[in-house]
Amino acid sequence: MTIALNSPVVPKLSKLTRYLEQINESGHFTNFGPLHHELTRRLEAYLGVKNLLLISNGTLALQVVYKTLGITSAITTPFSFVATTSSLLWQGIDTQFCDIDRNTYNLSPEKVREAIKRDPKVNGIIATHVYGNPCDVEEFSRLASNNNVKVVYDAAHAFGIKVGDKSVLNYGDASILSFHATKVFHTIEGGAIVFKRKEDYEKAKQLINFAICKGEVTDVGINAKLNEYQCAVGLTVLDDIDEILTHRADLFALYKECLNDIVELPKWHSSANTNGAYFPICLGSEAELSRVAEELSKRNIQYRPYFKPSLDSVFSDVKADILDISRDISNRVLCLPLHYNLSRADVIEVSAAVKRGMSCPVQ
Ligand SMILES: Cc1ncc(COP(=O)(O)O)c(C=O)c1O
Structure with a gap:
């Protein structure tokens, strides 16, 4: 499945x-x-x-x-x-x-x-x-x-x-x-x-x-x-939006509980709620991201490097300041499954796969 x-x-x-x-x-x-x-x-x-x-x-x-x-x-x-x-x-x-903030990933x-x-x-x-x-x-x-x-x-x-x-x-x-x-x-x-x-x-x-x-x-x-x-x-x-938002925010919180201590997450605005639109994780290196991605694929778990690439490499004619942070984060971030039809058991399974990927020996 x-x-x-x-x-x-x-x-x-x-x-x-x-x-x-x-x-x-x-x-x-x-x-x-x-x-x-x-x-x-x-x-x-x-x-x-x-x-x-x-x-x-x-x-x-x-x-x-x-x-x-x-x-x-x-x-x-x-x-x-x-x-x-x-x-x-x-x-x-x-x-x-212009470049993004290192902690929030926002402009x-x-x-x-x-x-x-x-x-x-x-x-x-x-x-x-x-x-x-x-x-x-x-x-x-x-x-x-x-x-x-x-x-x-x-x-x-x-x-x-x-x-x-x-x-x-x-x-x-x-x-x-x-x-x-x-x-x-x-x-x-x-x-x-x-x-x-x-x-x-x-x-x-x-x-x-x-x-x-x-x-x-x-x-x-x-x-x-x-x-x-x-x-x-x-x-x-x-008509169902409250239920949708509650379920998504609940899954977001569960992912956070499972992964907070081992991966970097974007620093959330201190006075804002969450809507569970995405669950991005930022790995320690591109190599670590590859290992996690491989582990997820092995278990038929979809993921998306989002946003990759940093848009300056798509639109190379656009004037650009130094964009080291955007380029770096783009190469290390990926979004895990998160949607209304996902269950808590799915989140636990995905989180376990992420952990396994992170602890795989470096080849
Ligand atoms: C950040 C952002 N801006 C703009 C859009 C474009 O929206 P639409 O697909 O409705 O044209 C999207 C869609 O995914 C988005 O994620």
Whole structure:
């Protein structure tokens, strides 16, 4: 039996069918229909946010944010999923990489501060809450107001994460979420933007509908709307979200209990909860990672070196500061299976395989 790295939450058919019947009867399939409205309101209430705009995927959400906020020159992290950077390049934005923090693996505010000093053209910071672990949001807020730059968080992994009692999505000028099937909450494909300001939300809402306003094209827009069938999936999954988050956070805690003392884990924000989106471990060396990977493969346990490679090696034309930490962590990190369909027994089995891999004699 394989232990899968990830496995999507399957929407309950009985509930989903009722929504689909409702859509078919109304004939309202897309363009901000009733289920779109219902999902928006329910997500805003659940997450504790305002100005949430549903988008057809997380990558387009990033692109729409950059255009809405007028970002033309950005600093970003090389330690993220490819879309964080490719969305910037697709928009033709002047992009540069800064290194990450050695403990949290999130973009380093200190490195960003130095880079802004060197390049006053920079008007955007794009930082990822890696694995759902909040960035140093207070420090980025200070940096933004002292330097007149916008902050965008790629919060694709951070569904349900709070700093203290405030949603992490309330920091920065905007945050994006991904609702891809592999995420904690999903609409198969999908995403959202949470804007700080109502006027940015209004502007983006037009942009994602071809920039049409009262029948007139007012700007260069795009089509990034989420359709009613996908909203039906979202509403169905959302009914079970507390159970999903509790189960994932429980597995995360169990992994931590099993592995905390023997492998390095990213240092979690001291005031934040966990959502069990991923369980990354950082091994002592590439050789040790290979031994652990071999042991996992032998037992049909899936894993993923995530994020590898550091994105500066994918986009070698992008300006880059010294990125020693991102490169080093990328070569030593891997994510273990973690999903709603995983059991506590699976976590114990995976952890035992990791331990065996680590104690294998060096060849
Ligand atoms: C950090 C990060 N940013 C952006 C995305 C892109 O989201 P989507 O797949 O919804 O386009 C992902 C998706 O995996 C991601 O992990």
